[in-house]
Amino acid sequence: MKSNAKDSEKLSTEGSLSKPMPYFVFLVFLVCIFYAVAFVYHPYSYTANPHQSEFVQFEIPSRPKPKSPDKTNLSHIVFGVAASGKQWSKRKSYIQQWWRPNETRGFVWLDEKVEAGADEKNLPPLKISGDTSQFKYNNSEGDRSAIRISRIISETLRLGMEDVRWFVMGDDDTVFFPDNLVRVLQKYDHNYYYYIGSLSESHLQNIHFSYNMAYGGGGIAISYPLAKALEKMQDMCIQRYPHLYGSDDRIQACMAELGVPLTIEKGFHQYDVYGNVFGLLAAHPIAPLVSLHHLDLVEPIFPNMNRVQALEQLKLPSEHDSAGLMQQSICYDQDRRWTISVSWGYTVQIFRGTIYAREMERPSRTFYNWYPKAGYTGYPFNTRPVNLKRCQKPFVYFISNATYNSQIDKTVTEYSSHRIPRMRCSWIKADPSQIDRVEVYKKPNPYLWDKPPRRNCCRILPSKNNGTMVIEVGDCKEDEIIVLR
Structure with a gap:
């Protein structure tokens, strides 16, 4: 009996183990495995909302984008003007x-x-430079005031002004165009080392001093971090160069030791020339006009005016469209076969016949070389001779007024004829002498230099008055080229 009972119990146990697992238990097991795998390996989670039967994707929070710094404006720039007490009463009028x-x-x-x-309440505050008697200077042709002037940026930095991005230095006979200076500096990141300026108009000057040097009279712009680096080492640097002539070559020597090259901007003008700079201004580079230097050495930029009056005349158009000031446009009067050059805000020239744009964009040599014996071969840029033949001399018109017409959203600049004695021309061509006045219409564009540089185009418009030429200046249209058909 006992053996039968044990055998019966064993059979019962084995029988229960040998039976197949119920189907619903196996199904539940598979569903649990599926959700476990889905949760671990799939970037979705099942919603806790009983009314929502779809999967919701996790949103990974992204890093906030850093705010782009405000554009450089005039308040970010600190000027350091080098001046002499002996010249102050005369030259302060330029700064004004x-x-x-x-x-x-x-x-x-x-x-x-x-x-x-x-x-002087309308002038910058006056400072006296620090003593430089401890520095060596042994250039027999120069003046040791160059040491004082070379330290202007460092001395200005030590004043501890806030929110400074750029230091700009120039001379007391330099005129800056602040809005255009801002446009130039906006192109560069002030957090890095930048040494910005331009060269001399004299090849021999550049050879003698350096083609790697920003000429101080035309203006030098130095970013704040570079100014800090310069201030730390400048006094030691100056002691290594007692033989140098001026302030700007001492600054450049220190830049060489810091390993910072010159970034050239063509709108800074040293004007190491003599005489009449009309040719340079009438064919200004395709760049913002930033500065004019050596105003005491060159003739007034407008005839029949003194130097200060001439600068005041130039302020008329600059107040309406500083970005376009002095920008040259070239076009042709197709019917009368005339070549027209517009230096906006300054002058208009009319030439008989065809002069190609390649020639017109070269400054005419109305000025003299810094080294007279060098002649026209002494310039580091292309020039063209002044037309001496009676029929090829230009008819010149200087700006007399500038206004803004809000109805058409354009500036209206007027240019009056500069009458000079002329010999009779035998060409059988239309005579520009009948034109007494030129009107130029141009839409102001403060963002002109935010895009790649290109010369503006000009177009001759119909005129009801035979004595007035009407011209439109603006962006070139698609496929528009400067050519006489």
Whole structure:
């Protein structure tokens, strides 16, 4: 009986193990495995909302994009103007042409105290440069004031001004165009080392000093981090170059030791020339006009005016469209076979016959070389001779007025004939002498230099008055080229 009971119990147990697993248990097992795998390996989670039967994707939070810094504006620039006490009463009038009280920041650095005049409230604050008697200077042709001037940026930095991105230095006979200076500096990241300026108009000057040097009279712009680096080492650097002539070559020597090259911007003008700079201004490079230097050495830029009056005349158009100031456009009067050159805000020239754009964009040699014996071969840029033949001399018109017409959203600049004695021309061509006045219509474009540089185009418009030529200046149209058909 006992053995039968054990056998019966064993059979019962084995029988229960040998039976197949129920189907629903196996199904539940597979479903659990599926969801476990889906949860681990799939980037989705099942929603906890009982009314929502779809999968919702996890949103991975992205890093916030860094805010782009504000564009450089005039308040970010600090000027350091090198001045002489002996010249101050005369040259401060140049600074008054471009300084904007409550907008521009900076100082005039003098070698001695001067008597303050009533008009100096509209000028930068005056500072006296630090003593430089401990520095060696042994250039027999120069002046040791060059050491003082070379330290202007470092001395300005030590004043601890806030929110500075750029230091710009120039001379007391330099006129800046602040809005265009801002446009140039906006192209560069002020957080890096930048040494910006331009060369001399004299090849021999560049050979003698350096083709790697920004000429200080035309203006030098140095970014804030580079100014800090310069200030730390400049005094030691200056001691290594007692033989150098000026301030700007001392700055360049320190830049060489810092390993920072010159970034050339063609709108800074040193103007190492003599005489009449008309040819240079009438064929200005395709770049913003930033500065004009050596105003005491060249003739007034407008005839029948003194130097200060001429600069005031140039302010008329610059207040309406500073970006387009001095920009040359070239076009042709197809019917009368005339070549037209517009230096916007300055002058219009009419030539009989056809002069190709390649020639017109070269400055005519109305000026003299810094080294007279060098002649026209002494320029580091292309020039063309002044037309001496009676029929090829241009008819010149200088700006007389500038206004803005809000109805058509365009500036209207007027140019009056500059009458000079002329010999009779025998060409059987239309005579430009009948034109007394030129009107130029142009839409202001403060963002002109935010795009790749290109010369504006000009077009001759119909005129109801035979004595007036009407011209439109603006962006070139698609497929428009400068050619006489």
